[in-house]
Amino acid sequence: MLRPGMCLLVGALLAAFLGEAAGTTTCFAGNATYPACSDDTACAGGSCTASVGCYCVDPITQCLPSSNVTCDSSTTPCCPEGLYWFPNQTCCSEELNCDPACVTGKETCGYADGDAVCQCNNTAYLHANRSRIAPTVDCRGDVMTVSISKCLLERFQYSASNMHLLENNRTECSGPSYVDIVNNERILFKQVPLQNGWCGTTFSVQGEKVTYTNALYIPPDFDLPIIISSALNMSFSCTYNMTMQTSLQTVLHPLIGTVTLPAINGTGTAQAIMAAYTNDAFTIPYQVGDELTVGSPVYIGIMTTFTDGDNFTLRAERCVAAPSNASYDTTGVPLITDGCALNQDVNAQYVSNGETLEVRFKMDTFVFQDMPEVYIRCDVRLCKKQTPDVCKCSSSRAGRSGGATASLSIGPLDLSVSIDVNSGSSTVVSSLAVLWSSLLVLLSLRLF
Known part of the structure; x- marks a missing residue:
């Protein structure tokens, strides 16, 4: 039979385990610097305003949303600096919260420019081979879609945000078109319409086939103190049966x-x-x-x-x-x-x-x-x-x-x-x- 003290310890550990399994976090209870908005004594009744945040009656003291004072997290910075909003528990916490969630094992939730953001876990890519950096091309309909791993690029210190197509003469040619999670990895996608001359796209004809070609240029991250990679210039193409339109x-x-x-x-x-x-x-x-x-x-x-x-x-x-x-x-x-x-x-x-x-x-x-x-x-x-x-x-x-x-x-x-x-x-x-x-x-x- 367990002694009462041991029972309390086991109960606490079990509660902590169940809380972690359920995805709960520890809400910040408030202090003299950041009281609860509903605290009539310390805050004199605070409120949350769209695009401004949560403040006490005076416009200086930030407060924490509570059960009596709601916060619309889609339009309002609910938490003071250094705290993060957990919408599933409607509270602020000192724990970092990335929403949407980071890729398990490949990313960690970190702090950058005042926000909780997903950052690549370099340990997961420590033994990655540089030869894995190769674009995948999907040839469908009237668009070529080229994709590449974001964290793999960052592992070898490439600047994914500054990648662009063969010609970088307009906004559409630069940066990824969108980002998505594929096979537990964050992937950058660039869509290229089948238009001759669009961001440097060219075509060639052989018989009843037409081939469209472009290239993805990715520079190294020049903001880092040491440059370990040269710029990537990777050509990609799609071949289609000739149609009336192409x-x-x-x-x-x-x-x-x-x-x-x-x-x-x-x-x-x-x-x-x-x-x-x-x-x-x-x-x-x-x-x-x-x-x-x-x-x-x-x-x-x-x-x-x-x-x-x-x-x-x-x-x-x-x-x-x-x-x-x-x-x-x-x-x-x-x-x-x-x-x-x-x-x-x-x-x-x-x-x-x-x-x-x-x-x-x-x-x-x-x-x-x-x-x-x-x-x-x-x-x-x-x-x-x-x-x-x-x-x-x-x-x-x-x-x-x-x-x-x-x-x-x-x-x-x-x-x-x-x-x-x-x-x-x-x-x-x-x-x-x-x-x-x-x-x-x-x-x-x-x-x-």
């Missing part, structure tokens, strides 16, 4: 037009992009200076920056080629009607429409008799996927739902080269002159 960056002057699509369900907007291609894979864009023969096929692609392909598709309701910019000129040639390519005279055929977030159709080039200009106009919209085939060309408009229609027109198309239409000869004209010889894109938004 291929537009492979030429200097692609023939494109853009328009803002109406909002979906009253919120949010997206861009529609229209371009012309020379091949049926829609991966070789036309550009200013190209030549085209009358009667040869031209491939038109329309894509959108809207990303919800699970619930929406892009649909061209109607497309017309006309000698004027009047809305659906009666002398015009319909290319797509009610979502379907119908005109066989110019061999207009739809490849994909209302099935994905891309519209694809082809036509044979032609000119109008004695008409110097040609306009191409397409009405496009985002269409909701409700039932199978509801957005495809065979469905009626009444059975579809989604955003309003945006009218996208390309022109005027100046046919500046003399063409003898009746001679039967095949005449070469420059840069889509049979449909458009100069790229003057008129974008208009017409809601039905």
Whole structure:
């Protein structure tokens, strides 16, 4: 049987163990310097004010929040200097509290610039190999995401906060995009959009593949008394299958037009992009200076920056080629009607429409008799996927739902080269002159 004194000791140790296991801390009880805000004698009734803190009736003496005096830790510095707020116990403590919690075993909660912050535990990385400092690259969608361990960089005295991409010409090129905990380690992430020239990003094309490349530059920490590492300059890249959109960056002057699509369900907007291609894979864009023969096929692609392909598709309701910019000129040639390519005279055929977030159709080039200009106009919209085939060309408009229609027109198309239409000869004209010889894109938004 345990003696009473031993029982008290065991009870105290058990309570301490249970308290530690439950994540509790010792609240600061207050003293003459920092009395409790609810102490009528020492504080004369204090209060907590947003962005100011907790003070007694006089504006000089700081006080401690108590059960009768609450503190909003999201907007108020609840504790005096040297004490730290524990929201789960609504009290101040002399113990450090990092919120969110530090990585177990890899970090410790420390004091820096008046705040409790997570600091790398150098002991955990004492035997780390320098060769482990290598970025991991995730190639998804329209962005490259490069990541690297924060504490591993600090172990070899690199300045993680001063890392940047190949070109450091704007704010987006510098520092991490965000920080997250992955596999019990704090990781720095840098996101790089697939845009030629963005912070030094370049691309190369090989066959039907396009590769985007950049580099992550990380300098040593020059604030330390001893420099033990040279700057890191680590190249990274992602290779993608060529698409309608990525291929537009492979030429200097692609023939494109853009328009803002109406909002979906009253919120949010997206861009529609229209371009012309020379091949049926829609991966070789036309550009200013190209030549085209009358009667040869031209491939038109329309894509959108809207990303919800699970619930929406892009649909061209109607497309017309006309000698004027009047809305659906009666002398015009319909290319797509009610979502379907119908005109066989110019061999207009739809490849994909209302099935994905891309519209694809082809036509044979032609000119109008004695008409110097040609306009191409397409009405496009985002269409909701409700039932199978509801957005495809065979469905009626009444059975579809989604955003309003945006009218996208390309022109005027100046046919500046003399063409003898009746001679039967095949005449070469420059840069889509049979449909458009100069790229003057008129974008208009017409809601039905």
